[in-house]
Amino acid sequence: MSPVQINGPENGHTRSATVAPGSLVFTAGAAPIDADGATVAPGDVSAQTRQCMANLKVALAETGASLADVAKVTVFVAEHLQADLVVAWDVVTAEFGDHKPAGSLLGVSVLAYDDQLVEIEAVAAIPS
Template identity: 55%
Template structure:
């Protein structure tokens, strides 16, 4: 049973690739993730210089972190996507990868261009909040 109810607005733009809000009934357990980074098992940054390649690794790492906490991508109620770029096409390339991994579950999200991220050669980071039913 999916605990998350995605909310679409009848008065805001219809042609966006995400829900405008999400709600969850009680009781539920909330999972906050750290920002998932484009690191491999040894801690090295993958796909240096490739926004989309890093986004794929980030989403694989996010899925793993969620599963380790007892959640799935379909339990996500909100994501924040950080892209180290001032170019809109780089943000769109990352967003396309995030949407691919999220599938039909178009949870509310914020997409940001930032000047720098924490690891050497890091271009992408995604953090999420997920909610799973208790009981």
């Protein structure tokens, strides 16, 4: 059982999440890079978001956590159109399924890798 209690959601957005005592996991930003360090799907927000989520799952698994343990997710999108933020958010929420962690969606100017449009970081709670 996950130590994350979701407070909300209201109007499709979770207001907050409460975690039980245990360990917190703070991930670095998961980038849309493959095993060789190459940026996946330049120009494709949806495909890059899926790769970021795959990389995020690996980072969480290394700590014994999963998406079900995530209390907070932050999605960064380096695009100029608000619609592209929605595209990324739709992929993220689909990956989480029924689990709806608190989240932030940000439009930014630039990200670290060439052709990178998306980056995702998370805070997860692992039961003690």
